Amino acid sequence: MEYIKLQHPHSYKNDDFPPIAMALGYFDGVHLGHQQVIAEAKRTADSAGMKSAVMTFDPHPSVVLGKSIQHVEYITPIEDKIQYIRGMGVDYLFVVHFTQEFSNLLPQEFIDQYVIDLNVRTVVAGFDYTYGKMGKGTMETIPFHSRGMFDYAVVPKLASSGEKISSTLIRSCLREGRMEELPSLLGRPYSTSGTVIHGDKRGRTIGFPTANVNIEEYIIPPTGVYAVRINVKGDWHFGVCNIGYRPTFKENREPKPSIEVHIFNFEEEIYDEYVKVEWHARLRGEKKFSGIDELVGQIAKDRQEALVYFENYHG
Numbered sequence: 432m433e434y435i436k437l438q439h440p441h442s443y444k445n446d447d448f449p450p451i452a453m454a455l456g457y458f459d460g461v462h463l464g465h466q467q468v469i470a471e472a473k474r475t476a477d478s479a480g481m482k483s484a485v486m487t488f489d490p491h492p493s494v495v496l497g498k499s500i501q502h503v504e505y506i507t508p509i510e511d512k513i514q515y516i517r518g519m520g521v522d523y524l525f526v527v528h529f530t531q532e533f534s535n536l537l538p539q540e541f542i543d544q545y546v547i548d549l550n551v552r553t554v555v556a557g558f559d560y561t562y563g564k565m566g567k568g569t570m571e572t573i574p575f576h577s578r579g580m581f582d583y584a585v586v587p588k589l590a591s592s593g594e595k596i597s598s599t600l601i602r603s604c605l606r607e608g609r610m611e612e613l614p615s616l617l618g619r620p621y622s623t624s625g626t627v628i629h630g631d632k633r634g635r636t637i638g639f640p641t642a643n644v645n646i647e648e649y650i651i652p653p654t655g656v657y658a659v660r661i662n663v664k665g666d667w668h669f670g671v672c673n674i675g676y677r678p679t680f681k682e683n684r685e686p687k688p689s690i691e692v693h694i695f696n697f698e699e700e701i702y703d704e705y706v707k708v709e710w711h712a713r714l715r716g717e718k719k720f721s722g723i724d725e726l727v728g729q730i731a732k733d734r735q736e737a738l739v740y741f742e743n744y745h746g
């Protein structure tokens with residue numbers, strides 16, 4: 432896959448590229464609905480002898496359009512998005528740096544500069560895709576803006592248990608800790624990557640060392656205890672993860688919850704390793720225990736519950 436970052440204004444002309452079938456979207460999560468749009472662009476490219484492409488945007492428009500939030504949390508931060516799209520086998524990935532100036536392009540200007548000038552011959556997008564200033568361009572206006580230079584295909588909504596699969600639905604599952612529903616929406620479990628940092632070194636003294644993972648940019652599930660898998664140096668391990676403020680030990684809440692994984696049957700020192708945590712099930716909420724023995728007893732039960740959960744796990 433060729434990865435092309437586009438800064439506005441770019442200077443490509445259509446003879447810089449072969450004919451392209453391009454999937455267009457923000458694609459946070461690269462969920463099953465997104466995967467359908469991307470697969471449709473690939474099918475079209477294959478059957479028409481064109482190259483396939485995905486165009487997406489970074490950062491999230493709300494960062495730039497100043498809708499209250501400055502710090503967006505993603506289902507798939509840009510690096511993960513690139514990796515999942517690469518895994519789908521597309522030929523080109525265009526990532527447009529989303530700026531105020533870019534967001535002010537009129538729908539026709541967007542189509543001229545970001546579709547026609549990149550030699551796109553077929554646009555594929557979901558039924559609710561919008562483009563150009565204020566999202567005024569829709570799949571209904573696309574034939575008009577195409578100037579007869581390209582075809583288009585609209586992918587209808589994909590539902591799971593009667594609900595439209597969307598980044599919004601996935602965000603609410605994540606915020607509510609409904610981890611078990613995510614594979615049917617994402618096509619894979621939710622996962623987050625980060626570096627193992629130093630904690631208070633208390634874990635090892637209570638018999639449950641925990642790798643504290645610094646996870647940034649992702650949506651963090653609610654505090655509580657989870658059955659997880661963790662990838663360390665290329666190998667998957669099972670474990671239990673606590674997200675929270677460790678009220679048993681700490682009077683005052685830190686600004687961010689800690690995310691700590693006790694890895695089963697594992698004894699290595701892994702500080703500074705970049706690890707991937709895969710979230711499978713929420714087991715319980717975080718509690719303040721009256722002492723270390725009660726906490727340790729509960730963690731032993733959590734471990735057992737996760738082991739039972741994973742007994743029938745077959746990757």
Ligand SMILES: Cc1cc2nc3c(=O)[nH]c(=O)nc-3n(C[C@H](O)[C@H](O)[C@H](O)COP(=O)(O)O)c2cc1C
Nearest residue numbers: 630631632633634671673677678679693717718733
């Ligand atoms: C599976 C699991 C469940 C946990 N549950 C709680 C809890 O309910 N309440 C709490 O105060 N701490 C809980 N902890 C966090 C421990 O307090 C924490 O691991 C310990 O303080 C070690 O911290 P350290 O890694 O910074 O040394 C849990 C940890 C694990 C691994």
Ligand SMILES: Nc1ncnc2c1ncn2[C@@H]1O[C@H](COP(=O)(O)OP(=O)(O)O)[C@@H](O)[C@H]1O
Nearest residue numbers: 630631632634635640641642694697698700701
């Ligand atoms: N089974 C295990 N699960 C998690 N971390 C482990 C395990 N065995 C060894 N470790 C190592 O020990 C560290 C955790 O020990 P801990 O006393 O909890 O320290 P910290 O408070 O710095 O996280 C991890 O970062 C890792 O390097």
